[in-house]
Amino acid sequence: MATDSADSVVQKDRSMVLQKNMIAEHFKRLERAPESGEPVVYTFVPGNLTELIRSFDALPLLPEINALQSGMRGKSKDYIAEAERAGHSEDVCTYVKCDIGMLKSGNIGPTGTKLPKPDLLLLSYTGCYTFMKWFELLREEYDCPTVFLQIPYQGDGELEPEHRKYIVDQIEADLIPAMEKISGKKYDEDKLKHHLGLAAEAEDDLVAVLHSAKNRPSPIDSYFGGVYYVGPIFSAFRGTEEGVEYYRELRKEVEARVAAGLGPVTPDGSLDEQDYRLVVEGPPNWTSFREFWRMFSEEKAVVVASTYTKVGGTYDLGFRHDPSDPLGTMADYCGGCYTNLNMPSRIDMLVNYIKDYSADGFVINSVKSCNSFSAGQLMMLREVEKRTGVPGAFIESDLVDPRYFSAANIKNRLESYLQMIDARRQRTAS
Amino acid sequence: MSNRKIIIEWALGVYEDLHFTAARETLSQNPNLKAVGFLPVYAPREVIVASSMLPVGIYGGGDQIEIIRGDAYYQSYICHLPRSVIELAQSDRLDFLSAVLFPSTCDVIRNLSGMWQVMYPDLYVRYLDLPHVRDPEVGGKFWERELRTLIDKLGEVSGHRASDDDLRAAIHLYNEVRWVIRELYRARSAEPWRLPTEELYLLLRAGEVVAPELFLDKARAYLEAIHEDSPPMKDRSRVIVVGTFCEQPPLGLIKTIERAGCWIVDDDLLIGNRMLTRDVQTQGDPVANLAEAFILHSEKTSVLYEPDPDGKKTLMAQRVRAAKADGIIFAAPSFCDPALLDRPMLRSGAEEAGIPCIAFKYAENTGQFQQFREQAGTFSDSIKLWGGS
């Protein structure tokens, strides 16, 4: 999810300015943290417990976001090379290597400020095996405690009560005492509830934005634009006043576009005429993000729903943070993040998106880095095709390793896929 | 033929038989018995046996199966194991299984569990989320609850819900199994020429798919037989092989390493069969005992979180010392997240301790061993020349 300023990509709405300022301010605070004494907690997007972190007046920092930003800013290639020189395998997730390379190159963050060392590594083990190794690796670089929070996988399609209990037990036994220690503050449940209430407010507005794609034309692009929309809520700003303001503003703008019958703003302007409505599974490529988006927008293809924008929470499936059960709701949140869902649930999600958003087709972008997403996607493709009767397209790239983005291949693939959709339409019409 | 040869011939036959005839025969001889498949690395076999079921380790097809259907399920940048597991299933070689367990080894095996749910909806499929939190009151209780659920579910499949006494008997049986495996490892480390890894591996591999009682008989007999006609002692370097816990190297690769001049004196091969490092208590609550044994006494492996910040750094030196090894061969399956992400941490710890290391990648169906022969040969020579750790 991009928390970039976005101004290089699309023209500015007020929400974008807000997001840009929020992020810049956050990174300034992070840079000042060693002096200000605000504790810094490194954690991951899926299963991030931002409200709890904020309730201790600590600052979250998300290495995945830094890695994708490095990809967008053309720095990831060198960072990855640096990590591979240091012995990291070419076969593993490039987010990790990008982060390690950045660290070895001086740890300058996406906005050009120096990133502080962590006071705590909060290893929220949610939906991705690599997370465990990532923080075991980072732990070797920093002299700070690590809290491991195991989020059981929804192997049977739901977070079983004993799994929920396990998460709550860990938060109580390990995480809260660790937060108390690094912050010097007592756990304050009322404060946590306050942040959770703010989270739910923003989540309502985000869901309204995501659902707006059911309109024709869709006022948003739920993948390329979606990664900007989910940026604040997936990272440091869920459960904050700024987050609430951002989503209120974003929702207003999107509703105004619906009323005016306008499409989303893309790198080439407003996409009001939309020939193809697509659903996308898998993360985007960040190193050629703009070019990738253009391949869709030039063909007048708009993405009406995507699974990647659910890695930090499946709010559109109904989940909301519930201040009346603070620890339980955090457990439910973690358990429900997209990559923590089993294959049948992921397939159901795609099938439902295709139906609910009246999509013409679906595209799987399979990234080399990520077994959590990619292992099983070919079966998903066939299964979704079987259940919907809608053919899908399968393209391959990587998150932040530019060596694995072949523009010509992807463009060809996409164009022939869209031609196939045309041919089907003609057959149905005749 | 000597006893030793007879046993190894038997093991080789079981290893090469991708129709799992031995397991099928056990089922046909015991009409009430059902079979449960499990993928690497660790599944609580005691629970399976106590539920009147036969545990069957599923380790893919190695270099013996042509992948016809499996490649249609996986992109080129995913390891080889799951495609050969799919191949086995799609060619009806696993049709004797009534349930399959997918331990939380990595995201590939995790996602495979869901693929199985979609492809084989009539089969009982369970993802086994192993506990990473080593606090008995938190991780231990979680694992205990998971084990109780598994007992209920397997009971539904087999028609026999394991009683506490069934579980105690199964724990006792597997204490024996682990004891004999530890003895075999100890004997190999003491006199590796008497117990070459290509033989030990075949025996243990057979043990993954036959009834545990049968494996015990064979393993005990083999332990007795190793002095009968052991190959002559050869002066070779002593190495441990790290990273081979899931997708298995082809037998040819194991032979190549040893023939190139390296005795393997410790390894990660089939590590699930000795995951619990101590006997599990047979007194008291058997489920609590199994859970506690896992939380407090399991092998350190790449698939579990290492709570000790220095744990990765010091692990290789500890293992090298325990096995009196001279060096380490890091052998990882291509695209294997657990083995490859762990490698830089383990290797730098080893090198800081002055332990010579080499590293390579393989796939279960690797057919060319020349490069490995040269690498292992040079490694062995350099250890002999410059000394080991």
Ligand code: SF4
């Ligand atoms: S493996 Fe996938 S989910 Fe995990 S860190 Fe890498 S990109 Fe993210």
Ligand code: SF4
């Ligand atoms: S070989 Fe490695 S990546 Fe592949 S299934 Fe096994 S543990 Fe997972």
